[in-house]
Amino acid sequence: MSVVARQGFKYSIIGYIGFLLGTISAIFIFPYNFEFYGKLRYILPTAEMLVPFVVLGISYSNVKFFHRVEKDGKKQNMLSLSLLTVFINFIIFTGVFFVLPYFFPKFQHSEAWKLKEMILPLILILSFCAIFNKYTSNYKRIVVSNIFDNLFPKIANLGAFCLSAYFMLSQQIAFAFFFGIFALMLCGYIYYTNRLEKIQLDFNTDYFKKDHFWKEFFNYSFFGFLGTFGNYLAINSFMIGEFMGMEEVGIYSVLYALISLISVPQLGLFNISAPIISKTLADGDMAELDRFHKKTSLSLYFLGAVLFSCIMVGFPYLTEFMPKNGTMLREYEPVVWIWGSAVLIDLATGFNGNIISLSKYYRFNILIMLLLAGLTIGLNYYFIKNTDLKLIGIALSTAISLTTYNVIKIAFNYFVFKVSPLTIEMIFVSIICTLAITVAIVLPTFNNNFINLIYKPAVVLILIFIGNYFTKVFPLENYLNAKFIKSIFKFK
16 A cells, blocks of 8 residues: 555545544533633634744745755754744744734734734744744654654643633643643654754755745745645634624534544645655646546545534434533534535535645635635625624635635636546545435434434445445446555554
8 A cells, every 4th residue: 555545544544633633622621611712713814824933934945946955955954944044934924923013902812812912922833833844744754753743732622721711820831731732742743853854953054045046936835835824724714703702712612623524634745645646746647637636626525524414413412412512512502514514515616725835826816815814804704793693604715715716726727737626436436425414313202312413424334335336437446445445553
């Protein structure tokens, strides 16, 4: 079994473990105090939203130019200078942050300013982690980094919440634990990178000065930086916190924890596929890229559609097992339908953005990422200020902006590279899943919600399996066999 399949599958397994931890917490723990959980969930997305201003796209250049510097024996030089530049950028960013209130006095009343003691150090840690994450992905090893990126934040949220809500310790102690987990994550990244290849700090700038390589490096980094503004999840959390309140951030985050199951395989496959995409583009093998694109997109869409179908029929009964605030989540069921559908469409488009960002047309990716950010901010503001939809409005905003963003990418890649993620099999997948959901909904509902929660998703799975058996839209036999299962336990 190829390293891509093995690493991608292991990545997904870690993702599902993280999802299970997050889901159990979301159902049985976090609803006890949405306000404090919302505060925790405000801190991390806000830091993630500001990290690009410190990293400035340098992490992406560590993938783009890795093979070039590897050939010249300058990998450690690139890594060292990247980390140094990030630290200098953080010093400048912090200075600007503290100067802002003199020009915009209202900034001192924002939640970001009130929580700056947590947000600013977290930005530095996440910035360093971003460099190590992309650098280690060049070795086609993404499982350990996923443990850091997926499990550690959930442990930080859960531990800090329990310390405050259940052990009745002060919020300062809870925040200290929260921050400590991320500090541990950075230490883990350093240790793991050193295991892959011993870190040898080299701050010499001669290699980057030669032939003005530094200009090419930072030019690509700058456009990579501009392309990071499409983090609609962080934008949503930030705007909900500033305009609606921390309780709404908590509700939004619990719903996200449920919906995120749909997209768990996406990030792992994208990280491990980036070097492959880069190689096919360099070789000009568009036929192979198109084949790989379609295969990957169908895999993502099929798995996402199956999971989405199970969530749709099980969500009403799942809320019954939540604490006192379960009814509040039940009222926001339309958010799950709307947002989940948008995520499913995103999965169907595959790694469209990666193709553009790793090609000579990467500047175009910047434009549409800025469009996504602009649409998200504009539509969020409109729905918040002009409607009473609240989180449903946020979901509509996300669906509209994300779908527009993906349609543009599909069209661009088709006309420029002659590649497309869409296949006729996706239509069959949609039909099969729709029929499965319909049948499960109209089937009798028992008085026992636990039985409903188990048997209705089970019906969906059985019907999808039967439909796929006769239509052969997805090669399940390639994954449900002893050889593949055995290969995933080879942690190399």
